[in-house]
Amino acid sequence: MSQSLRSALLVVHVATGSAALLLAVPLVTGRLRWAGRAGLGFGTAVVMSGATAILLLGAGSSMPTPARLVLLAIAVATSVAATVGLRRARRGVAGSRRLLHGSVVSLVTAVAVVSGPPALWLAVGVTGTLWVELGQRRLGRALAGH
Numbered sequence: 001m002s003q004s005l006r007s008a009l010l011v012v013h014v015a016t017g018s019a020a021l022l023l024a025v026p027l028v029t030g031r032l033r034w035a036g037r038a039g040l041g042f043g044t045a046v047v048m049s050g051a052t053a054i055l056l057l058g059a060g061s062s063m064p065t066p067a068r069l070v071l072l073a074i075a076v077a078t079s080v081a082a083t084v085g086l087r088r089a090r091r092g093v094a095g096s097r098r099l100l101h102g103s104v105v106s107l108v109t110a111v112a113v114v115s116g117p118p119a120l121w122l123a124v125g126v127t128g129t130l131w132v133e134l135g136q137r138r139l140g141r142a143l144a145g146h
Contacts, residue, residue, distance in 0.1 A: 001059040013052035017107060020045035020082075024104045034089040034100055043086040046103060050079035053110075070121075071113060078106035101132045 023032075023042040032038040053075035057068045085099030105128030112124040 001055075006056065006060065009052050009056050013049055013056060016045045016052065017049040017110070020049055021104075021107055021111075024107070028101060028104060034086065034096065035092075039086055039089060039100075042100075043082045046082040046107065047079050049107075050075040067113070071110065074106055074110045074113065078103050078110065081106065097135075098132060101135065102129075105129060105132055 020042055023038055023045065026032040027034055027038055027042055034042075053071060057063070057072055057075075061068055063071075081099045081103040085096045085103060088094075088096035089100065105125070108128060109121060109125045112120045
């Protein structure tokens, strides 16, 4: 892959990942609806960021293979979680928030993976997963009337 193509892909990757993270804040806090336009924008940005990550990691990456595999797994899992979660949210199916919030945690974890040491990856991933699960339990209790 040429350096200019790689640079262009990196710009698109960072821009779409940043857009997804910016949209995630009002979506996660409930100011915007996942089933609305903001949710669709989030999903589109996540899938584009995931696709560019796969392209960047595939050809000509200088990153060690284990790190590339971790990032590939994060890219695929994040894209799938966002896509499935949005489809469920539009249909009103239970469990959509877990997938969507999980995709947000995955995005933040990806930033940690490229920015810091493995301990940071683990801390972000574990903390984010706990946040999603505790929020899901609290929502379940609220819906059950407890």
